[in-house]
Amino acid sequence: MPRPQRSEQFDPAEVCVVHVVQRCVRRAFLAGVDHQSGKDFSFRKEWIRRRMEALASVFAVDVLSYAVMSNHMHQILRNRPDVCAEWTDEEVAIRWLRVFPGRRLEEHLAEPTGNDVKMLTRDKERLAEVRKRLSDISWFMRALAEPIARMANKQDECTGRFWEGRFKAQRIVDEAGLLACSMYVDLNPVRAAMAETPEEAMHTSAYDRAKARRGEKLNSAAFDLKPIPTDEAGRKLRETPVDELREQRKKKRRNPTGRKILRDGWLSPLTMATDKLADEPEVHSDGVRSSDKGFLHLSWKNYWALLRWTAQRATKDSKTEMPPVVRDVLTKVGIDVSMWRDLVWDWQRYFGNNSCIGRPESIKEHAATSGRHHYRGQASTACCFA
Template sequence: MPRPQRAERFDPAEVCVVHVIQRCVRRAFLAGVDRETGVDYSFRKEWIRRRMESLASVFAVDVLSYAVMSNHIHQILRNRPDVCAAWSDEEVAIRWLRVFPGRRLEEHLAEPTENDVMMLCGDKERLAEIRRRLSDISWFMRALAEPIARMANKQDDCTGRFWEGRFKCQRIVDEAGLLACSMYVDLNPVRAAMADSPDHSPNTSGYDRIEAERGKQIPAAAFDLRPIPTEEAGHQIRETPVDQLRKKRIAKKANPTGKRIRRDQWLAPLPLNPSILADEPQVHSAGFRSSDRGFLSVEWSDYKRLLRWTAKQTVDGVASKVPRKLSATLQSLGIDASMWRDLVWNWQKYFGKTSCVGAPDSLKQHAEQSGLRHHRGQASARACFA
C-alpha cells in the first residue's frame, strides 16, 4: 500500500492532531555527539527548541509534546484554524511578517513596521492565503527546518542538506492514541538510554513541564508582535551604523519581548478544562502560544506519575503492575493496562509504519470516513486495547 499523501492526513482548515518526525540527513548526529569526529553538537538541540517556541507564538499551531534527539525530532502538533479565524487582519499580518519578512535581513535591518502591516492588510486575497498558511502544519515545519539548516551549514562552513527530507507524520484520531503517543515522545531519551528518567531528559516536553512545576523560568523566545512606527524605523536606518543595527538585532533575538516565562508556558496546557465547550477556541492572549486549550482528560499529576512509572519499566517482559489509579485512567480510555508498557516501549512494533494512531475502533471509523477499507497496523494494535 503506498504511503498516503499529507493532504490525506491533515487539512489546514480542520482541527487535527499529528505526530511529526523530522530526521537529519543520513540519520547523522548533527544535533548530538558525532560518532566519527567526536565533536559535540548538542547545543543545536536548544536552537531547535527555541525555534519551536518562537513559532508557537505566531502560528495557529499548538505544540502538545516534543522531543529533540541527536539525529531527529518528534513533535505532536495540533493546528488551530478556529484560533486563526479569531485573529484580526493586523494580527495575522504582523505574525506573518515576523517569520517571513520578505526581504534580506542583512540588507534591511529594520523590523516590520506599521506601514508594512497596513500594506499587507490592504491585499485581502494575499491575507486570506496567509491566514490559511498560519494554521498549516506543513508551513510550521517549513519555518522550523529551514533556518536550523542554514545556521548549521553556516557554522560548519558547508552547503547541502541538514534534514533528510520533508517531515513524516501520523494522524492521531483519539485520546487513547494521543496519550500513548505523547508518552512515547516524552520517553524517547529514556528509551535511547540517554537518560534514566524524564526528570533528566532536557529538550522534551515532559522535562519542561516538570521543571516549570518546580518554578523554573527561561527568557521567552516568543516573537514581539508589535510593529514599530515607520518613522522610527527610518530614523534608525538613517542614523545608526549597520554594525550597531546588526548587534541590536542579535541582542533582541535572544529575548525579543524582554520577558521571562515558565519553562512550559509556550506549550499547550496538558489537562482539558471540562467546563469549557469543545468548540471554544480559547485564544491565548499573552503572546506565547496560540491557545489555552488542553489536550488530555488527565490531570498533570497523574500524567507525571504514569510517565515516571513507565520510564522505570526498562526490562522487556518484566513490567510491574500498573498502580490502581493509573490503571483506571488507562481503562477509561480503552487501553489494556497490562499492555501499556509494551505499547509505549515497543511503539514501532504497533505504530511504526502506520499513517494513523489510535484505538482499533477509532482507526476503523477514520478509515471509513476517508474512503479506505482499513488503516495499516489496525489489527496489530488491537492487542493493546480493551
C-alpha cells in the same frame, strides 16, 4: 510503499492532531556528540526548542509534546484554524511578517513596520492565504526546519541538504492514541539511554512541565507582536551601520519581548478544562502560544505518575507493580493494561509504519470519513486496546 500525501493526512482548515518526525540526512548528528568527528553539538537542542517556542507564539499551532534527539526530533502538533479565525487582520499580518518578512537584513533588520502591516491587510486575497498558512502544520515545520538547517550548515562550513526529506506525519484520531504517543515522545531519551529517568530527559515536554511545576522560568523566545513605526524604521536604517543593525538584531533574538515565562508556558496545557465547551477556541491572549486548550482529560499529577512508572518498565521482566491510579488512567481511555508497556516501549512495532494512530475502531471511522477502506496496521494494533 510511498508516504500518503499531506492533503490525505490533515487539512489546515480542520482541527487535527499530528505526530511529526523530522530526521537528519544520513542520520547525521543534529545534536549531541558525533562519534565520527568527536564534536559535541548538544547546544543545537536549545536552538530547536527556542525556535519552536518562537513559532508557537505566532502560528495557530499548539505544541502538545516534543523531544529533541541526537539525529531527529519529534513533535505532537495540533493546528488551530478556529483560533486563527479569531485574530484580526492586523494580528494575522504582524504574525506572518515576523516569520516571513520578505526582505534582507540590510533593509532594516528584516523586521516589519507599521506600513508593511497596512500593505498586507489591504491585500485581501494575500491575507486570506496567509491566514490559512498560519494554521498549517506544513508551514510550521518549514519555518522550524529551514533556519536550523541554515545555521547548522554555516557552523559545519558545508552546503547541501541537512534534513533527510519531508517530515513524517501520523494523524492521531483519539485520546488513547494521543496518550500513548505523548508517552512515547516524552520517553524517547530514556528509550535511547540518553537519560535514566524523565526528570533527567532535557529538551522534552515532560521535562519542561516538571520544571515549571517547581517554578523554573526562562527568557521568553516569543516574537514581539508589535510592528516598528515606519518613521523610526527609516531613521534607523539611514543612521545605523549594517554591522550594528546585525548586532542589535542578535541581541533582540535572545529575548525579543524582555519577559520571563514558566518553562512550559509556550506549550499547550496538558489538562483539558472541564468547564469549557469542546469547540471553544480558548484563544491565548498573552502572546506566548496560540490557545489555552488542553489535550488530555488527565491531570498532570496522574500523567507524571504514569510516565515515571512506564519509564521503569524498560524490560519485560520488570516486577514493578502498577499503581491503582495508573491502572485507572489506562482503563478510562480504553487501553489494555497488560499491553501498555509493549505499546510504548515497542512503539515502532505497532505504529512505526502507520499513517494513523489510535484505537482500531477510531482508525476505521477516520478511514471511512477519508474515503478509504482501512489504514495500514489497523488490525495489528487491536491487541493493545480493550
